[in-house]
Amino acid sequence: MANHHTQRAIPIQDELPKVIRALQRPAGDDPRFQSLELIRQNCVEFRHLVHSTLKQIHMRSLEEILQIEALLTPNNRKELPKGLVWFLDRSTQLWRRINDALVWLVIGQQSNVIRTVCHRKDRVRLSQANPGPMLKFLENVNADPETIVIWSDATTCVDVGDIVCRSYSGPLNGFIEVKEGVINEKIHDLMYTKGAPGEVVSRILDFAEDYGPKAMKQLDRVVRQRQRHEQIADILDHDRGFHPHRQAEVIISESCVPDESYDSKLQAIIDSPPEARSLSCIDRCLWVYVDCNPAVPIDEKFKHFQEALSLACPSSVQWLRQSLGDAEPFVAVPVEENLYCPEAIPLFLRQLRPETIRDLLIGRLTHSVFLFFDWYVFGQLVGDLGAELAWSTAKTGRRNNARPEPQRLATFGGRIARIQLPNGHFIDGLSKIYRILFDGITPSSIAAQYIEHLRQHRSAGQSKP
Structure with missing residues (x-):
């Protein structure tokens, strides 16, 4: 991938073939990784290079999406030429689907996983999804060469969790919620409160008194979100369970008939x-x-x-x-x-x-x-x-x-x-x-x-x- 400053001036249609090649062969032409046997012999170096390539693509996509959103405000959308608006919308969708490709690679191209976590929800503008703290979080976690994290809001296919993470050095793996702020910290503490039912109720009442009705609504949202997240995680872990989006019991079965591409x-x-x-x-x-x-x-x-x-x-x-x-x-x-x-x-x-x-x-x-x-x-x-x-x-x-x-x-x-x-x-x-x-x-x-x-x-x- 080219460096940050040279990429900025490249139109997406010119940049896209290079990005696609990087997605299809994230280790490039490095002679250490030109066969499965060589990859096995150099698996750690291979993983680090692949992670590095995918992280560069992800950060590039976030930069482009945020820049386009800054230009394509609701007022500007009405004033700009229709052809330019189409091009900017198309470019945003391309970058989001590029992030989808990153998720597919991180999860090992398991289509059943995507079908489980994709609920076709409307996508939020990244600029309205608290990008500052998230970008800092991505920078910190992705500094580990053994770990890769993708921001879910920047995809079109992930509606479970705030991030998709694959780590070979720590416990962060899967579709994970990331919450920040004083209220969310207090909610986190409440959700892991131990003790008799009366003690738990007492702490919830204290929380309501200290932080008010808005915080209680936020607590309710987080509890329901956590419940849905655990139901999805149960399906991913056990290939069966109650799907909260479909409101039905599902069983995932793998076919012995291979996919044949045309x-x-x-x-x-x-x-x-x-x-x-x-x-x-x-x-x-x-x-x-x-x-x-x-x-x-x-x-x-x-x-x-x-x-x-x-x-x-x-x-x-x-x-x-x-x-x-x-x-x-x-x-x-x-x-x-x-x-x-x-x-x-x-x-x-x-x-x-x-x-x-x-x-x-x-x-x-x-x-x-x-x-x-x-x-x-x-x-x-x-x-x-x-x-x-x-x-x-x-x-x-x-x-x-x-x-x-x-x-x-x-x-x-x-x-x-x-x-x-x-x-x-x-x-x-x-x-x-x-x-x-x-x-x-x-x-x-x-x-x-x-x-x-x-x-x-x-x-x-x-x-x-």
């Missing part, structure tokens, strides 16, 4: 000789449409995509209209929408070239490469694996969508998708479908994982593996 095929499609438009298919049911003409509006590209698909696979378009009707219009997903799917592995860590990733996110390929998931052919693929893809009624879908959002099953065209075995065991919702569009995982891998789950666990009823 990124090499996607890269080859993008690298194909340029034509006005091109349509390709990956793994039978994931359609890729490329139109790099910047003069064509995105809604026109969607229209051209649908027309091309109607010619290439008319049965799929016909099924879409007959089965889901107008409730599910033709929706093509730009590859760069990964930027706004916090559960998904950031595009920076996908098996695509850094320049391609940059061009998709903020360059010549933005609004140019689109995906369409073919449910009709996916149903055939599921059938080939000995199961059936079925759909709920529209009424069931409406009833599901009336529930609080965290408790809803995924719906498509207002209906709930189900994979079921001949013996009656089934899974509703298919919440992992997003991994096909945003994680670069083949549809056949996802289908096989669902069916394996049903055959091994025999779970009847709703499930969110």
